[in-house]
Amino acid sequence: MNKPLWQPSAEHIKTTQLYRFTQEVRVATGLDIEDYQQLHQWSVENPEQFWSSLWQFTNVRCSRPWDRVLIHPGRFQQATWFEGARLNFAENLLRNRSDKTALISRLENGQRVTLSYRQLYQQVARLAAVLRAQGVVAGDRVAGFMPNVPETVVAMLAASSIGAIWSSCSPDFGIDGVMDRFGQIKPKVLFCCDGYFYNGQTHNSLPTVRQIASRISGIVLLVLVEVTGQADAQGLPGSVTYTDLFDDLLATGEPPELIFEQLPFDHPLYIMYSSGTTGVPKCIVHGAGGTLLQQLKEQQLHVDLRADDVLFYFTTCGWMMWNWLTTALASEATLLLYDGSPFYPQAKSLIDMAEQEKVSVFGASAKYIASLEKAYVVPRETHNLENLRVLLSTGSPLSHESFEYVYRDIKADLCLSSISGGTDIISCFVLGNPCLPVWAGEIQCLGLGMAVEIWDEQGNHISQAKGELVCTRPFPSAPIYFWNDPDGEKYQSAYFETYPEIWAHGDYGEVTEHQGMIIHGRSDAVLNPQGVRIGTAEIYRQVERFDEILDSICIGQNWQSDVRVVLFVVLRDGLSLTPELLLNIKQAIRRETTPRHVPAKVIAVTDIPRTISGKIVELAVRKVVHGEAVTNTDALANPQALKLFENLSELQF
Helix, strand or coil: CCCCEECCHHHHHHCCHHHHHHHHHHHHCCCCCCCHHHHHHHHHHHHHHHHHHHHHHCCCCEECCCCCCCCCCCHHHHHHEEEECCCCHHHHHHHCCCCEEEEEECCCCCCEEEEEEHHHHHHHHHHHHHHHHHHCCCCCCEEEEECCHHHHHHHHHHHHCCCCEEEEEECCCCCHHHHHHHHHCCCEEEECCCCEEEEEEEEEHHHHHHHHHCCCCCCEEEEECCCCCCCCCCCCCCCCEEHHHHHHHHHCCCCCCCCCCEEEECCEEEEEEEECCCCCCCEEEEHHHHHHHHHHHHHHHHCCCCCCCEEEEECCCCCCCCCHHHHHHHCCCCEEEEEEECCCCCCCCHHHHHHHCCCCCEEEEEHHHHHHHHCCCCCHHHCCCCCCCEEEEEEECCCHHHHHHHHHHHHHEEEECCCCCEEEEEEEECCCCCCEEECCCCEEEEEECCCEEEEEECCCCCCCCEEEEEEECCCCCCCEECCCCCCCCHHHHHHHHCCCCCEEEEEEEEEEECCEEEEEEEEHHHCEEEEEEECCCHHHHHCCCCEEEEEEEEEEEECCCEEEEEEEECCCCCCCCCCHHHHHHHHHHHHHHHHHCCEEEEEEECCCEEEEECCCCCHHHHHEEEEEEEEECCCCHHHHHHHHHHHHHHHCC
């Protein structure tokens, strides 16, 4: 394609916060910065100037400014940011205390509630007082086994106002998945729900909650949030309902004062978890200041998020996008929370909600967008999306076809921002840009302040060729440490084993001629037939074009001293993998890629295993195909699907 799918007008560009930030940098530095590439280059070559300018631009609230912006800039793991600064994460998110709507919450069963910024502040104040009364102090862990509802946001803010460390996972995790996470960090307080709604069913969470409470010692307060109202909470030892907590406080009269503990920039805020599909999850600790500053940058400059926006991201509390979403309170936007299936009762349900709530920034996974197209949803013809101006996509590479579907069938005038980063950095390396064109299949730009490059296996910087995505300089949202990793060995092994003092993220990518990025898949899932590296996304792109195919997963199978490509496909109901369809699939892959990309085997299955956050698990499927044990299936939404790949006769010849 020789022209972009979307091009911002000169008038539009001048209205963006990124444009205003660029002009402020020009004035402050005296540099003649003409375009985004020059701004990005300045941001990575002058980290102290860039990050301090961003702090001031986004109006980070602090009680004490920094003494030095960056210590040890050339040593990734020793880098220290904003030494001497004192701030509180929750204070920055609760800067607005007006009657403006902060949260709109919708559940699958139709329940809808709203909270103003004033109400949110008051609820956080009351809950923080409860936590303090229970002896919660800075550094204690507060965990949520919760759906995406306002009470979860309130609990996180109350914990962070004290300096306690918040960690959460969604209630669809099984007990082993929860224990693999919370069992490592031993929370002092646990917020949990009685159940949740999903795909037309009411799920009871209390049996799992009882097991958590009995297996984690040291929980001093167990708070039960009644979401479904249909589960019997009797017999839950030591628990108090969220409603009773607030009723008791309200009976005492005036709400307590909300005290924001002033803490160092790198004080721990969140404990996040690696996927855990190949072993016990790593507990990744993120600092308050780095998380706040990085996400403010992404939301205000790369998304152009404003106070009059309604932001929605389809996520659970077990995915980092929930943490990313809540930070938008610092931009004083209205957040739309949703908990339930994105396709219940119809494929267009979230689009209906976006129209009703006048969503202006809509976020979901790449799989969701592809599934909309497969379900023949054409919002351009059926919905009024006049407020929608940004569509965000992450979780996996967004295919060319999905890019084209968005502009053809959803809305022609919007900025489609595919973004890529991860739990490890609680942010993005590459993402959208309201001032740049959108090209099919490409992420628009490298993130400001992120020294992202593509390297070959020998550690050489390459351009317009496929290789490892690395970051060559420190950034403030890198993990401050791993939990239970006193000597830093797990941290070192996770990111710096491939290239010393260079962050290797584990993505296989390519910088394009437009200075954007294409992610070709995870490095550990790269296929190597005849020694040639192939990203799985290159194959998925061709497969997604087939209307007959709803889903797919591709792996490399060890075969006769080499690796052969094996493709598994899920077909529409009533269809079979006919010789004609098989031939068409192989011909399309050969025609659009190379002969080495063509699968040696194409096999129809009825389901594809995914993590609870919706990502396909190529490594787990590869293990099953090779007869190896998958040691941790609790991170999967549908672990039973792995059985479909055991002892397949088609793979014996």
